[in-house]
Amino acid sequence: MIKEINSHKELIRNIKDTKKAYCLLYKKGSEISDCAIKNIEEGLIENAIIFSANVDTVKDIHTEYSITSVPTLLTFENGKYINLSKGCNGANFYKSLFAENIYVAKSDDDSKLQKQLTVYSTPTCTYCTQIKRYFDEKGIKYNDIDVSKDQKAAERMVKKSGQQGVPQTEINGQIVIGFDRLKINKLLGIS
Numbered sequence: 013m014i015k016e017i018n019s020h021k022e023l024i025r026n027i028k029d030t031k032k033a034y035c036l037l038y039k040k041g042s043e044i045s046d047c048a049i050k051n052i053e054e055g056l057i058e059n060a061i062i063f064s065a066n067v068d069t070v071k072d073i074h075t076e077y078s079i080t081s082v083p084t085l086l087t088f089e090n091g092k093y094i095n096l097s098k099g100c101n102g103a104n105f106y107k108s109l110f111a112e113n114i115y116v117a118k119s120d121d122d123s124k125l126q127k128q129l130t131v132y133s134t135p136t137c138t139y140c141t142q143i144k145r146y147f148d149e150k151g152i153k154y155n156d157i158d159v160s161k162d163q164k165a166a167e168r169m170v171k172k173s174g175q176q177g178v179p180q181t182e183i184n185g186q187i188v189i190g191f192d193r194l195k196i197n198k199l200l201g202i203s
Contacts, residue, residue: 013056013062014036014049014052014053014056014062014063014064015062015063015064016063016064016065016066017035017063017064017065017070018065018069018070019070019072019073020070020072020073020076021072023035023063023065023073024091026061026063027061027063027088027091028091029091030061030088030090030091031089031090032061032087032088032089032112033061033062033063033087033088034060034061034062034063034085034086034087034088034109034110035062035063035064035065035073035085035086035088036048036049036052036062036063036064036065036083036084036085036086037064037065037067037073037074037079037082037083037084037085037086038064038065038066038067038082038083039066039067039068039082039083040066040068042082042083044083044099044100044171045082045083045100047083047100047168048083048085048099048100048101049064049083051100051101051102051103051105051106052085052103052106054103054106054107055102055103055104055105055106055107055108055109055110056106056107056110057107057110057111060110062110067082073086077093077096079096081098081185083098083099083100084096084097084098084185085097085098085106085109087109095128096128096184097109097128097185098184098185099172099182099185100168101130101168102157102162102164102165102168105130105155108155128155128182128183128184129147129152129153129154129155129181129182129183129184129200130154130155130156130157130181130182131143131144131147131154131155131156131157131179131180131181132157132159132165132166132169132178132179132180132181132182133156133157133158133159133178133179134158134159134160134178135158135160136160137178137179139178139179139190139191140178140179142191143179143181143191143196144156146191146193150202152200154181157169159178172187173187173189175189177189177190179191181196183196183199183200184199186199
């Protein structure tokens with residue numbers, strides 16, 4: 013169940029003693045926010061601790077974490093903000109996130125986190141294979157979605173980017189069309 017909260021103070025009070033907790037920042041009545049809420053509810057697992065805050069009425073959470081677009085799902089570990097997921101992702105993505113099946117690597121200085129990365133691809137796409145091989149060679153973890161088998165994911169991809177072609181890579185909510193190595197490296201902080 014998603015519990016609505018009314019302030020940053022209330023959020024901190026609720027998550028301070030939790031190992032893992034999430035807070036969805038959304039805008040009531042927004043189609044993409046409604047999509048995120050629906051898919052989060054479908055992806056809920058037992059014991060997941062999830063809060064939500066409507067940015068039209070709760071004005072202090074998104075400013076605290078410099079969030080400029082919604083929906084955004086904030087992840088907290090031991091009461092500390094560690095990561096975010098932007099936009100509307102599929103129910104399976106949220107289920108994997110809540111079950112902690114999505115790998116998020118911390119760097120040596122512990123202040124940087126690996127960005128969340130999703131590759132929208134098809135099995136017959138040469139550039140899709142190349143981009144996934146590139147991430148594998150660099151040791152970068154990613155979520156691969158085969159849009160030829162997942163119509164809803166394909167629709168989400170087109171909705172996010174306005175493009176039907178693959179590969180498309182989503183890096184913390186930003187879409188990269190094709191295998192644009194320079195843009196990908198810049199977004200991932202790779203030299």
